[in-house]
Amino acid sequence: MDLKQISSPIQHHLELFEDVFAKSIRSKVVLVDFITNYIIKQKGKRVRPILVLLSAELCGGVNTKTYRGATLVEILHTATLVHDDVVDDADTRRGLASINAVWKNKIAVLMGDYLLSKGLLLSLDNDDVEFLKITSTAVKRMSEGEIHQIQKSRKLDMDEATYLRIIGDKTASLLSTCTEIGAASATADPHIRTLLRDYGENVGLAFQIRDDLLDYVGRKSITGKPTGLDLSEKKLTLPLIHALTKGPKKEGKEILSMIKNGGKKASAKRVLEFVERNGGIEYAEEKARSFSVKAKEQIASFPDTASKEALLSFADFVVERDK
Amino acid sequence: MDLKQISSPIQHHLELFEDVFAKSIRSKVVLVDFITNYIIKQKGKRVRPILVLLSAELCGGVNTKTYRGATLVEILHTATLVHDDVVDDADTRRGLASINAVWKNKIAVLMGDYLLSKGLLLSLDNDDVEFLKITSTAVKRMSEGEIHQIQKSRKLDMDEATYLRIIGDKTASLLSTCTEIGAASATADPHIRTLLRDYGENVGLAFQIRDDLLDYVGRKSITGKPTGLDLSEKKLTLPLIHALTKGPKKEGKEILSMIKNGGKKASAKRVLEFVERNGGIEYAEEKARSFSVKAKEQIASFPDTASKEALLSFADFVVERDK
Secondary structure, three states: OOHHOOHHHHHHHHHHHHHHHHHHHOOOOOHHHHHHHHHHHHHHHOOOHHHHHHHHOOOOOOOOOHHHHHHHHHHHHHHHHHHHHHHOOEEEOEEEEEEHHHHHHHHHHHHHHHHHHHHHHHHHHHHHHHHHHHHHHHHHHHHHHHHHHHHHHHOOOHHHHHHHHHHHHHHHHHHHHHHHHHHHHHHHHHHHHHHHHHHHHHHHHHHHHHHHHHEEEEOOOOOOOOOOOOOOOOOOOOHHHHHHHOHHHHHHHHHHHHHHHOOHHHHHHHHHHHHHHHHHHHHHHHHHHHHHHHHHHHHOOOOOOOHHHHHHHHHHHHOOOOO | OOHHHOOOOHHHHHHHHHHHHHOOOOOOHHHHHHHHHHHHOOOOHHHHHHHHHHHHHOOOOOOHHHHHHHHHHHHHHHHHHHHHHHHHHOOOEEOOOOOOHHHOOOOHHHHHHHHHHHHHHHOOOOOOOOHHHHHHHHHHHHHHHHHHHHHHHHHHHOOOOHHHEEEHHHHHHHHHHHHHHHHHOOOHHHHHHHHHHHHHHHHHHHHHHHHHHHHHHOHHHHOOOOOOOOOOOOOOOOOHHHHHOOOOHHHHHHHHHHHOOOOOHHHHHHHHHHHHHHHHHHHHHHHHOOOOOOOHHHOOOOOOOOOHHHHHHHHHHHHHHOO
């Protein structure tokens, strides 16, 4: 199942969401409004709104509050992307020139701030304070998680527990925000909200493990991302972390010092071979699957509906994808 | 009167604020916590917290909510500075190396996001939702105001009304946030809150006009900012806007096309002479003074206290400063 099929139970809601999203970021300042229109044209896959809408549908039905929740997460996501492109000096975004490429860094940063404030005001003006709490906690976890990963990469001393904590913070936090906000928009039942939050958290863990795994087993060329292993960032991810605990200690030390001294193509081949030989690939695949299963267990007790089916498929999708 | 004297009525509160501020941005992630400590060492002039505390003191007295309000604005201000340094590629901040210079852009942007989320959570966890509304509105105005100014600068078609709207959005919005939050922390009376907000707005307008004026009449070397007129940004500010309406139209057109074709030192001299000859300096001075007077009128009816005296002095300070 692909994302298009997964979103089919809420396709109509997704179109209404686009309306709310577009209206929510408009401005009276001509240039700001012009750039927001450009941003709408850069439309992404809408994974986050889809998760919000499916979760709400599962927990009682999409309503106007759900659209605002989906809009909040998509606005924040967009603001992050605009700022990321400045940091990465990226020229394109989703096939169109990036904001910073067209209007320079200064305007891109200001646009990010503008979007952020519009997201906050959307929630504050409608008393969606719980949405803001959920989201702010996620932003805190994401930024801490990313910095934690950089800190650990510098010292190359990552164990599995730390790895899981980091990917929980930097990736799963945002997916669980989507599913929790969706649930919170449709029901006041704290137990149901927790189930959906935990579904999102586990799907997020599975997603990131799969993502890190794809660096080892390769991606189809469609992804746009470079295929194969890039050791230059010195990121230790699950396949290698596991191989280091299973493989011979002496060889493990050699591998680590090879990574420390700069990630050349030649050493990438050696690392790959080490990881494969010591079961790192299978272990990570198994781990991703187990989080996917755990995600599905959270929503198992719900009545069988199209939205439940879609969320179950999404949990499969994140571990089966090869891009 | 300088800032030290102005802050003397709330000096004790300012020290307690430092405590709340430092505690509010701490993290369990070692590197994040290390950088927040570094940020605390980069301590600024604390103009914003001083305004929050003085306003609260005037409106009934500083309380724990006031410290949180002051912390919120200072956290947001700090986050903005960290992001600004990335955009400007700045190496130093307040005499110390900038975050991006020490830890690279990626970490600087993440730290900005982290601070932002901590500011939001501080207010959300304490149900200071009104603080967030005031602040988000200011962030929206600031980003729109800055982009509006860039838009207008490109076309060089700024009149006085547009100039005042832009500096209201980009500068006065944040000062009025401080004074409104201070008032809101101490009283529920909407009339008093409006008075303090309008005090801040007018002080902010006076501050920015004076700031733009200092580009023409020069700054003392202490400022660190370059002295004299920099036309390369093509910013049209009040002294020139006024001179263009008063001076001969033909000469005005020459001046504008000179600025359009790149701001060289030689043309700066010609522009300065044009502005002086057509009363631009006096006009801007008069305008700044009139906003300062308007600010003072807002708080005239309050009983005479040390905090009132300090806020009156601050309104004088912003138009008298030469740096």
